[in-house]
Amino acid sequence: MTDTPLLEVRNLKVHFKLPGSLLRPRSGGSVKAVDGVSFHLKRGETLGLVGESGCGKSTTGMAVLRMTPVTDGEIHIDGEDITHLKGRALRPLRRRMQMIYQDPFGALDPRMRVLDIIGEPLKVHKLVTGRKAYRQEVLRLMELVGLLPDMCERYPHEFSGGQRQRIGIARALAAQPDVIICDEPVSALDVSIQAQIINLLKDLQEELGLTYLFVAHDLAVVRHICDRVMVMYLGHVVEVADSEALYTNPQHPYTQALMSAIPIPDPRAESRREVDPSIEGEVPSPVNPPSGCPFHPRCKHATEVCSRVAPTLRETTDGHAVSCHLYEPETEAESLVRVASIA
Amino acid sequence: MTTETAPAALTTRPPTTPPLRERLGDNKVLGFIGRLIVQRPMGAFGAAICIVLLLTGVFADVIAPEGYNAINPIDRLKPPSAEYWLGTDQLGRDLFTRIVHGAQLSVIVAFAATSLSIVISAVIGITSGYFGGRFDMASQRVVDGWMCFPDLIILIVAVSVLGPGTWQVILILGLLFGISGSRIVRSSVLSVKQNIYIHAAQSMGASTLRILVMHILPNVMAPIIVLFTTRLAAVILAESGLSFLGLGIPPPAPSWGGMLSLDGRSYMFQAPWLAIVPGVALTVAVFGINMFGDALRDMLDPRMKGVGSGRYVAAVRRDRPSSRQSTGGTAQ
Numbered sequence: 001m002t003d004t005p006l007l008e009v010r011n012l013k014v015h016f017k018l019p020g021s022l023l024r025p026r027s028g029g030s031v032k033a034v035d036g037v038s039f040h041l042k043r044g045e046t047l048g049l050v051g052e053s054g055c056g057k058s059t060t061g062m063a064v065l066r067m068t069p070v071t072d073g074e075i076h077i078d079g080e081d082i083t084h085l086k087g088r089a090l091r092p093l094r095r096r097m098q099m100i101y102q103d104p105f106g107a108l109d110p111r112m113r114v115l116d117i118i119g120e121p122l123k124v125h126k127l128v129t130g131r132k133a134y135r136q137e138v139l140r141l142m143e144l145v146g147l148l149p150d151m152c153e154r155y156p157h158e159f160s161g162g163q164r165q166r167i168g169i170a171r172a173l174a175a176q177p178d179v180i181i182c183d184e185p186v187s188a189l190d191v192s193i194q195a196q197i198i199n200l201l202k203d204l205q206e207e208l209g210l211t212y213l214f215v216a217h218d219l220a221v222v223r224h225i226c227d228r229v230m231v232m233y234l235g236h237v238v239e240v241a242d243s244e245a246l247y248t249n250p251q252h253p254y255t256q257a258l259m260s261a262i263p264i265p266d267p268r269a270e271s272r273r274e275v276d277p278s279i280e281g282e283v284p285s286p287v288n289p290p291s292g293c294p295f296h297p298r299c300k301h302a303t304e305v306c307s308r309v310a311p312t313l314r315e316t317t318d319g320h321a322v323s324c325h326l327y328e329p330e331t332e333a334e335s336l337v338r339v340a341s342i343a
Numbered sequence: 344m345t346t347e348t349a350p351a352a353l354t355t356r357p358p359t360t361p362p363l364r365e366r367l368g369d370n371k372v373l374g375f376i377g378r379l380i381v382q383r384p385m386g387a388f389g390a391a392i393c394i395v396l397l398l399t400g401v402f403a404d405v406i407a408p409e410g411y412n413a414i415n416p417i418d419r420l421k422p423p424s425a426e427y428w429l430g431t432d433q434l435g436r437d438l439f440t441r442i443v444h445g446a447q448l449s450v451i452v453a454f455a456a457t458s459l460s461i462v463i464s465a466v467i468g469i470t471s472g473y474f475g476g477r478f479d480m481a482s483q484r485v486v487d488g489w490m491c492f493p494d495l496i497i498l499i500v501a502v503s504v505l506g507p508g509t510w511q512v513i514l515i516l517g518l519l520f521g522i523s524g525s526r527i528v529r530s531s532v533l534s535v536k537q538n539i540y541i542h543a544a545q546s547m548g549a550s551t552l553r554i555l556v557m558h559i560l561p562n563v564m565a566p567i568i569v570l571f572t573t574r575l576a577a578v579i580l581a582e583s584g585l586s587f588l589g590l591g592i593p594p595p596a597p598s599w600g601g602m603l604s605l606d607g608r609s610y611m612f613q614a615p616w617l618a619i620v621p622g623v624a625l626t627v628a629v630f631g632i633n634m635f636g637d638a639l640r641d642m643l644d645p646r647m648k649g650v651g652s653g654r655y656v657a658a659v660r661r662d663r664p665s666s667r668q669s670t671g672g673t674a675q
Binding site: 090093094095103106107108109110111112120121124125171175 | 538539540542543544545546547548549550553557558561562564
């Protein structure tokens, strides 16, 4: 692993303007889908992005791909700033980042044969010359993801969900990208197929040294595949840590609540475990986020400070960062709260 | 593999005849015709009518070498006979010859005007639908404005400016149908561009032209083909209507509409065949084109390939778990 991270995102903000009224077109405000997210991704690593729906995890993925306008912040690939590339200048970048989609039924053009679907990046970026080489490359990719070569003349509707996802993966691999953004790649699949696809992604990573940004809401899947996990809430990063550290020692109250919501595949264990009642209510609207810490209205440890001052993401132990006042160097008032929460 | 087994299971054939697919081999065109006949007999019938119409148009001079304006004053208004298969008109011209040459005229006008209209529809519809925003707004208001005028008014104005004649009719009908048809193309582009595979193509770095031609166009082909075939029939009718009103192709030319209006109407009671024959020719041509168009639309959808006819079968196949699993089993 090199010193400069492969992908570095600094203070990324994606705000979507809402339509205002006719007379005051700017009155609509904006949805702060992503509001100041920073992270980095080392080569060969898998970073998981988790959070409930609407927390901005997919939008972050889209912004990194430059498929959605970035309001503020910087995105670097190999040290190169790509935040403001436009038009033709974006095309080499598009080769370096590919995406695997959630819906295996919608992500493949129904009018194209598998041969053309998988090979499209090859044609778009002129990576092979000649028909024979093209076909050979596509067949190699198909074999890589576990598809039979004689399937290449078929159309997507002739495949099952798992097979289609394999086609989508082969297409993403065709361009030999540096980063693959997986947007919930298995959540639309049956559980048995999920495992196959997850293992395929892992094997491919080992074989080809791929780097994944893995957006998902299934915490068990994320734990299995990710080296590090980033938890998002309402457009903010609340906690980042190595997978094992996060799952064994979640620090942010929101992460703790998430962890307690993972189902245990054993009814007896499930009934014995304490149900953490810490999360109540709904996610606040990203148009009008709460002041201070975005989680404070639902947090049982919230104090007066939380509603005034937004906490910053800071490292507590090596590689484990959390954005919560509870873990900040303690002032007198906060230490009292801490004692109270432990008690 | 479901594709191979499905038709065999659905169409029960006597065991002595080998399956259609085997007899036809792998030839795509023959296979397509075979499936058309088996699954869409009415479509095949329509296709046969279209082919007859086309061949009649192409070989008009061979089939009826007499010349459609050969006047024979002695044999005026003769009923159908061995000599004059479909009778003669008030100038003693052979009606069969005129109908055959009328087919030629109809084929030329219909294909030229429809092709023009489809190109116009596709270009306006695809660009307007895909780019959206202000461009869409502007172009759709122009289309709105155009469609506010009744077709007939536009036709009358255009003919009075350009004068009657074959190419004028082609131009005007092409433009008229093209602009109104762009709406249909645009609306299906609007739904197609929402698909994730369009997003995938964009994020892959495909150029806009490539997305329009390789992804949008093939996926709006079904409505375009339907548009083409319905417009083909409509153009034949419109051309006849124009000629009927004296705005189309001027008289000595054997336009079916002109024949209906001039000779047919004037001698409706003395010589009813003068109205019936071109009327039947028009009806059959329009019917055949429409039937073929419908069948073509269904057959060209790859999701329907190798499936028995109708939506019912498609629905059954989608819901049948066994076929899914059998395809799934091979790779996994």
